[in-house]
Amino acid sequence: MAVHLEQMLQAAAPVSDLPTIERGSTLTEQVYDRLRHGLLVGMWDPGEKITARRICKDLGVSLTPAREAMVRLANEGALDVALNRTFSAATLTLAEYREIAKIRIALEPLAAEAAAPRIEKAQIQQLEKVNEALAAAIGEERFRDALLLDSEFHLTLYRASDQPTLMGIIDRLWLRAGPTRNRLSHNYRRSLAGYENHKAVIAALRAQDPVQARAVITRDLVDGTRRIIAHFETGE
Structure with missing residues (x-):
């Protein structure tokens, strides 16, 4: 089931008091923080696809910071990457x-x-x-x-x-x-x-x-x- 990132983070905001996305030199870092939080709290099911375009739409950012944040999370083992370079929430054995x-x-x-x-x-x-x-x-x-x-x-x-x-x-x-x-x-x-x-x-x-x-x-x-x-x- 697809999850709208901004809606879910807004629902969690009163508890976690997340900062809003602000334009600036740290935009990639902010997108990374939002995605990271979503993965931490189980916002996506194992194997659920996460696309840069959907992140762009949900958070109102361009493709570059979205892709950079997703690559960073993949390098940390938080996202799986298929051969065709599609990203998905990590699936554990x-x-x-x-x-x-x-x-x-x-x-x-x-x-x-x-x-x-x-x-x-x-x-x-x-x-x-x-x-x-x-x-x-x-x-x-x-x-x-x-x-x-x-x-x-x-x-x-x-x-x-x-x-x-x-x-x-x-x-x-x-x-x-x-x-x-x-x-x-x-x-x-x-x-x-x-x-x-x-x-x-x-x-x-x-x-x-x-x-x-x-x-x-x-x-x-x-x-x-x-x-x-x-x-x-x-x-x-």
Whole structure:
């Protein structure tokens, strides 16, 4: 299913507070940032074609910055490139996904643990806002929006850890695996399992309990990973 980039980013803007595209010498960098964010949060399905012309139309830019941004993302492994030079969201094999998931489960709870004693009240309130928006999206079966909001919850939490090296590694893993998160089954997407896990994380953050924050994020990641692996194995 094709996704209109500008509409999706506008939908996510209240959460991520993305800057608008501005003309200038850094136009390629701005386009790169917008595309990168879209890949991080699972805006495109694995293998979904992403054309420079569509990016130009959605973001109101010329072909040159769009192509330059896409080539850069391809060099980083975030986009696949076919022999005819067409670009698409990365498609992982089961083995590749297992490896990335294993690393994520090891590292992301560390970020949650580090965030617990230092996260600010306003950041916790923002996480609550995102989580309630997630529940609303699930209830209305707006599953694409729900995935974006789930992504924003996790990335906002991890950034509150104030661990730039750790965040850089997590960021690169999400960039590679973001599209694969769309493989979650329809039944799982309709459940509030992630929402409830997030509520438990928020409670741990309010109590400044790093052990509990780490434990709940681990549970959340393991559950989601298990569901995606099941999809790989059964195709359902």
